[in-house]
Amino acid sequence: MTLTDEDKQIIEKYALQNAVKYGKAPQLAAVMSKVMGECTHLRASAKEVSPLIQEILERVSKEKPEQWQARLEELAPEMIANMCAKKEPAKGLKPLEGAECGKVVMRFAPNPNGPPTLGSTRGIVVNSEYVKMYEGKLIIRFDDTDPQTKRPMLEAYDWYLDDCRWLGAEPDQVVIASDRIPLYYRYARQIIEQGNAYVCFCTSEEFKSLKDASEPCPHRNTSPQENLVYWDKMLAGEYEAKDAVLRLKTDIKHKDPAMRDYGIFRIVKQPHPRPKVDDRYVVWPLLDFEGAIEDHELGTTHIIRGKDLMDSEKRQTYIYKYLGWEYPKTLHWGRVKMHEFGKFSTSTLRRAIEEGEYSGWDDPRLPTLRAMRRRGILPQAIRKFMIEMGVGETDVSISMDTLYAENRKMVDPIASRYFFVWDPVELPIAGAEPRTAKPPLHPTENKGHRSIDVTDRVFVCKDDVEQLQAGSHIRLKDLYNVEITSVAPLQARYIGDEVANLKKDRMKIIHWAPVDGIPVKVLSPDGEFKGIGEKMISTELDKIVQFERFGFCRIDSVGSEILAYFTHK
Structure with missing residues (x-):
């Protein structure tokens, strides 16, 4: 052709x-x-x-x-x-200062010591939304240069990228800091040669005492030539951990002690978990140095970080000044506290999982994206929730109910309805003929009907049974009416199909399940629920359904038993 x-x-x-x-x-x-x-x-x-x-x-x-x-x-x-036509910012997001269409570069920089949580999700979503707004570039940079205190998890690198894709935040570039150690060494050497960094041999206690007194370390005025010798010995592994630290010269009289000659490289002899890196390096950059270098090297134009990290910018400004660079535009936001989870950290969650408190990173009680996904929270709902929160320095305290409300709007029109009876009690019904019930799959959408074969007995919830008394008339939803003839033992009799006079008769409607239904187990933040459900639930693998009078659930696995994860009411 x-x-x-x-x-x-x-x-x-x-x-x-x-x-x-x-x-x-x-x-x-x-x-x-x-x-x-x-x-x-x-x-x-x-x-x-x-x-x-x-x-x-x-x-x-x-x-x-x-x-x-x-x-x-x-x-x-x-x-x-x-x-490059000007776009209206998404609700909740203000325009970026100095942003030019096609030239915005933003990054999200997690430590991969666990999977994304709802806390880190805000950074993924908001950065990606700004990049879309300005036709820019999104970078995921793994800050994995702490192989000891915040030791990375090998699985977490893929978990982050998978969750980013799921959220509609596919990165344009992925950078792993532990792959780029020689780059940081090169800049460290340059700053040492300038006389703007020195190798300190003080103990941490000695340096703190000097720093707090605004007095210089005795090694501060060592010549660049001598410092390069010490630096090379650090790289060669001739010193042990804590024997030597490379410090940046700042202002030893600065009003904030944290700004005074802070460390930029330290010795860590524990191997890195990535096989490619392993024990290849014994000198590792601290986060302020690594991040400063990368933001310049990657062309970052705008940074969003927590207001608790404002000092990072002040510390990094020294590095930018020494290297003749211009610092990116910076926005700060306050902390987000979810009422249901309180204060949480990835390190804390990791310890709890290792100790057996939780079943894994997707345990429904956890605030991880893996748990949200397994429960059936949609990525579109999470994006909307995070974007509308906006970017501001005020701390935000919010309930998961807000996220659930967004998700409910999206799943309610598509979720099929089914009966699930937890804590089931068998109810014999005298005079009931076998039949096939045909409840609708959805009360308002035209999704068809499901078929439930019914004998002369059904299962009902123990909670409902405890409220019944002899002589009560109840409606078994989408089936027929019965009269309770005995509560101990529980028995009833069939009294007709008509539904016209339910309100007049003050007849309570309860759901039910067939005695030949399928066992169902629901895992939720409030615990585990076991019971019986309709057989057709097994056709909904990996879909979100609504168990009537219980809540929305995602069907996680199908077999001799249905395993479902509770989404929300």
Whole structure:
């Protein structure tokens, strides 16, 4: 097949648009979709066209970003205008100061010592939303340079990326700090050569005493040449942990003791959990140094961090000044406290899991994304919840009910309804003929009906039984009416199908389950519920359903027993 010159130009403009938008080589799938949308005559020959498009993409990929921009302005200037058209910020998010469309670079920088929690999710969602708003670039940077105190978990790297994708926050670039130690060493050497860093041999107690008294460490005025010798000995492993620390020269008289000659590298001889790194390094950067270097190297334009980390910017400003760099724009936000979880940290949760307090990171009692996903909280609900919280320095105290309300709006129209009876009690019904009940799968949506074969007995909840008395008339939902003839033992008799006079007769409606139903176990933040449910529940694997009079649940596994995770009421 041969492409016309017009076809080639259309392919090129979409390839350039993709390259300019994301700042990297154009992607075939995205370009192909655009081309087929405009060139309808090529759709029938998509398989033949694909390699021809790939050839053009490869040619574009060899060019530089500035060439992409210039050629696109020449070929289709309207695409540049459309790409950078001002967008309304999402509700809750204010415009970024100094942000230019197509030039915003933001990062989310977790320590992978566990999976994302609702606390860290705010950073993932808000950074990704700003990047979408400004057609920018999102970087996930794993700050994993503490192999001892906040030791990384190997599984957590993939957990973070998987959860980011699930949240609609696919990163444009992934950086792992432990892969880039030589980069930090290079900048450390440069700062030592400038005379702006020195190797300190004080004990932590000795240095604290001097620092608190605004007095310099005795090693502060050591020459750069001598410090380089000590630095090389640190790198070679000639010192033990805590024997030596590389410190940045700041203001030893600064009013805040935390700002005075703070450490930027320390010795840690515990191997890193990543096999690629293992015991390759014994000198590790502290977070303020590593983060400062990376934010510059990666071209970060805007940083959002907790207001409790304001001092990080002040400390990092010294590094930027010494290296002649301009610091990114910074926003701060207050802490978020979830009423149901209180104060939590990944390290605390990890210890509790290791001690057997929780079944794992997806235990329904935990505030992790893995738990939220397993319970059936939708990513769209979480995004909306986090975005509407906004970015402000005021501490936020909020209930999970707010998130549940967002999720309920989304799952209520799609969740099929089923009967689940917890703490089941058998109810024999005299005079009841076997029949097949046909309750609707949804009370308002046209989803059809489910089929439940019923004999002359059903299961009802123990909670309902405790409120019954002989002579009570009750309606078994979507089945028929019965009169309770005895409560000990529990017995009833069939009294008809009609539903017209329920209010007049003050007849209570309760749900039920067939005696040949399927065992169901529900795991929830409030504990475990066991009972009997309809057999058709087994067709809803990995879907969210509503157990009537109980709540929404996600069906986690199907077998001889149904395992469900409670979502919310």
